[in-house]
Amino acid sequence: MNNFWQRTITGFLFVVAIILGLWWNPLAYMSIFAVVILLGMHEFMRMMQGMDVKVRYFWSQTIGIFLYVGSFLFFYSHIQARWLVIIVPLAGGAFLSELYFKNKNSLLNIATTLITPLYVALPFAFLHHLAFYGGEYNPKLLLGFFLLVWANDSGAYIMGSLFGKHKLFPSVSPAKSWEGAIGGIFFTILISIGCFYYFGILSVIDWIVVAGLVGVLGTYGDLIESMLKRSVNIKDSGRVFPGHGGILDRFDGVFFSAPVVSCYLLFC
Incomplete structure (x- = not known):
């Protein structure tokens, strides 16, 4: 099984598990x-x-x-x-x-x-x-947050694979590009507008701001995770998710965006 299909199947099962857990109770x-x-x-x-x-x-x-x-x-x-x-x-x-x-x-x-x-x-x-x-308890806002995180990851991967030429931070992660980072943010903002119409809860402006925070800080989280792995000479943090790496690899977009999004919603 090539890496694309492995990533796709693993990512789909991962998303289903998260959504079911959020909606259950x-x-x-x-x-x-x-x-x-x-x-x-x-x-x-x-x-x-x-x-x-x-x-x-x-x-x-x-x-x-x-x-x-x-x-x-x-x-x-x-x-x-x-x-x-x-x-x-x-x-x-x-x-x-x-x-x-x-x-x-x-x-x-x-x-x-x-x-x-x-x-x-x-x-x-x-x-x-x-x-x-x-x-x-209402899973809609949290589910929307994860949809934004996944949109940023997927958009960056797709746009970077198709159009990536200018390196974003080559000393830390040679594969990541400016085209991928910008594409990830663009995808995230598009999904945030859909979240506004489907979930509500926040205003459309707040959803877009949250999307911007997730896009920027999720990218930094990815880079910082790469920096940490490079400092100890490993490629993936683990093997929990075939094609994606470990827990830290899969949730690196959450580590820095979640606290800032929470603080924004607390004070906005």
Whole structure:
């Protein structure tokens, strides 16, 4: 099976799974992305295996899941915000436990242990704001957000493959082009107009602004993911999605766009 059809079939199954999870109920949505986060953090920690650093698996996974599930319960069960301060002793535990490991690279160990959940789990915690936008669970805005992310990825891939000549950031990702990046943003804006007519919720201007944020920040997320992989000399973060790579490869457009889109909707 060539790469195009492999990407197409894998991408289709992936999209169907996400849509079904979002539409089923909030607990299904939460559970699907909890698994994504655990796998993503595992991939991120595996990426650093070749470095002289030891990521503390327990603290990274615990902090990441707490960030994600704790913020979900804030919206879903309306728990009091004071319970979220549990993150303080969890983060402190990553520092204190390092005293007992007696490793020469303690600073790097702590830094990588904490950056893992911040890079992978925290962006997904911001998605809860979209899922519960307006106070009650409604998957439409969140589904619209993912449609924009997928439109940006697909548009960039198609336009870059057909017309890509001018390199966007050759030192990090030689295959990405300006034509692909601009095409991705154009596709994203087109889909955002469709989201306005089909989902509503936001004004057409807000949908277009969100599309612009997803297009630009999704591209940066892709480039940053490529930079991180290049720094540890790997091509794909994992093999969960044949033709697409791992969890981090598939969701790199979410890591930087989700927090900014959430903040925009909070203050617009």
